[in-house]
Amino acid sequence: MTKSKLSLVLFAILSVHILNAQTNVKQFTNGIKQKTLKKHIYVLASDSCAGRGIDTEGITIARNYIVKHLHSGSELKPYKSDSFIQPFELIKYGSRQINIESEGHKLYRYNDYIYYGKYDNFNKDLPLIFTGYGTEEDFKNMNVKGKAVFILNNNLRASLSSANRAEKYGAEFCIIANPKVINQFQSFSRQIKSYSTSPSYRLMGKEETPVFLKNFKFDYRYINVSSDVVKRVTSESINYWKKEAKKNNYAKYNKESIGSVKISVNRRERDTVTANNIVAYIPGTDSDEYIVVGAHYDHLGTIDNKIYYGADDNASGTAALIEIAKAFDRAYRSGYKPTKSIIFIAFSAEEGGLCGSKYFVDNFKDINKVRLMLNLDMIGRCDNKHANNCNYIYLNSSHLPDDLKQQCTKTCNKYGLTADYSSNLRGSDSKSFSNKGLTTIFFFTGLHKDYHKPSDTKSKIDYGKVTKVSKIVFETIWNSAGVTKQ
Numbered sequence: 001m002t003k004s005k006l007s008l009v010l011f012a013i014l015s016v017h018i019l020n021a022q023t024n025v026k027q028f029t030n031g032i033k034q035k036t037l038k039k040h041i042y043v044l045a046s047d048s049c050a051g052r053g054i055d056t057e058g059i060t061i062a063r064n065y066i067v068k069h070l071h072s073g074s075e076l077k078p079y080k081s082d083s084f085i086q087p088f089e090l091i092k093y094g095s096r097q098i099n100i101e102s103e104g105h106k107l108y109r110y111n112d113y114i115y116y117g118k119y120d121n122f123n124k125d126l127p128l129i130f131t132g133y134g135t136e137e138d139f140k141n142m143n144v145k146g147k148a149v150f151i152l153n154n155n156l157r158a159s160l161s162s163a164n165r166a167e168k169y170g171a172e173f174c175i176i177a178n179p180k181v182i183n184q185f186q187s188f189s190r191q192i193k194s195y196s197t198s199p200s201y202r203l204m205g206k207e208e209t210p211v212f213l214k215n216f217k218f219d220y221r222y223i224n225v226s227s228d229v230v231k232r233v234t235s236e237s238i239n240y241w242k243k244e245a246k247k248n249n250y251a252k253y254n255k256e257s258i259g260s261v262k263i264s265v266n267r268r269e270r271d272t273v274t275a276n277n278i279v280a281y282i283p284g285t286d287s288d289e290y291i292v293v294g295a296h297y298d299h300l301g302t303i304d305n306k307i308y309y310g311a312d313d314n315a316s317g318t319a320a321l322i323e324i325a326k327a328f329d330r331a332y333r334s335g336y337k338p339t340k341s342i343i344f345i346a347f348s349a350e351e352g353g354l355c356g357s358k359y360f361v362d363n364f365k366d367i368n369k370v371r372l373m374l375n376l377d378m379i380g381r382c383d384n385k386h387a388n389n390c391n392y393i394y395l396n397s398s399h400l401p402d403d404l405k406q407q408c409t410k411t412c413n414k415y416g417l418t419a420d421y422s423s424n425l426r427g428s429d430s431k432s433f434s435n436k437g438l439t440t441i442f443f444f445t446g447l448h449k450d451y452h453k454p455s456d457t458k459s460k461i462d463y464g465k466v467t468k469v470s471k472i473v474f475e476t477i478w479n480s481a482g483v484t485k486q
């Protein structure tokens with residue numbers, strides 16, 4: 001037999017194998033049942049799991065439930081360990097408490113000001129001094145020691161230079177306003193608020209500052225304020241101060257303060273807690289490559305005696321993960337084995353800043369051999385954009401090759417869902433993988449009015465849709481993992 005004939009025969013054998021595998025995918029997707037998915041979501045979003053807050057009894061109940069279902073009667077293995085649990089340390093921060101008043105008016109955070117700085121039990125009532133644009137020249141001629149200063153800066157993103165100078169000349173506190181771009185404060189405030197109100201956990205040793213906050217300092221005390229606040233605090237408008245600054249004569253402000261500010265900042269408690277990912281895997285038969293499928297199982301917990309059930313976020317994705325893993329286990333035990341290894345991960349501390357997935361990515365030595373990461377986060381609802389037709393699924397992808405994109409679109413259509421690539425929401429565990437340049441697809445049904453509220457409950461889940469998405473994800477892995485009958 002010639003070489004080319006041999007390869008033809010091999011090709012034919014391989015094709016039959018692949019064809020068989022395609023035909024047989026159905027017998028395993030059929031095993032993914034709506035009633036089982038519903039049962040999982042009912043448990044995970046129950047009163048006893050109490051919102052699955054990191055480091056709570058509720059999340060322990062959820063974790064034991066997930067492990068029990070992955071374990072019982074299955075061939076699924078813990079990944080190179082004797083336990084499904086992958087623990088990691090987190091730093092937990094207490095709440096930020098701050099109060100600023102001026103001339104008897106309370107200022108409201110994010111509406112009126114953005115605070116940068118220390119949380120250090122600071123409590124003072126300070127006279128406020130005007131220092132124009134706060135140049136070196138301005139400060140040299142003024143005595144600001146032990147006072148608060150009011151500085152103009154034409155760009156709030158450059159507040160650092162103003163704050164540095166105020167600190168250098170001994171001012172205790174600094175208020176910065178932009179007289180040039182009046183609405184810069186509002187857009188800036190929105191951006192920073194969205195970061196600061198998320199739960200406060202950080203991976204131990206990874207207390208990084210988000211890129212857009214790199215140009216600020218946190219070892220001093222200063223605020224950016226809206227132009228309205230200027231009038232309330234100093235009794236004059238920002239335009240008045242702009243004119244005063246032009247005259248370049250602040251001698252009189254050295255003697256007379258233009259207002260006063262009362263600031264109290266509480267110390268922020270810091271604690272260390274342990275969180276746990278759950279990692280299971282099916283070994284590949286003939287490759288050192290991996291496919292990862294993940295869903296976070298933590299949520300916000302119980303706040304002010306209200307349970308944040310997180311039925312969509314993300315009991316839905318966790319339930320799907322369990323059933324996808326079990327379907328692969330059934331296939332494996334029937335002799336349908338993937339060429340690439342498949343790793344199933346229920347992440348913790350996603351709500352605290354993608355901590356569980358970051359920990360996994362940073363500690364998995366073969367991370368560069370992960371060929372595809374599929375993330376399931378909130379897959380059971382319908383958003384406003386699709387209120388009239390809920391048969392869609394967002395595929396938020398990164399580094400996705402065209403052929404895989406086409407294949408995903410086709411698989412979604414097969415189950416009656418339109419693949420929508422238009423969402424640019426990236427804030428979920430797939431981001432930890434795409435940040436490493438890996439191919440990721442984040443399956444998502446979109447934001448809704450119950451997002452991060454106690455009203456994200458099990459009665460609002462579209463269980464048919466969770467079932468379809470689970471099958472789509474199963475089939476996407478099946479197609480990419482090179483399943484063959486042994």
Ligand SMILES: [Zn+2]
Nearest residue numbers: 313314377378
């Ligand atoms: Zn989520």
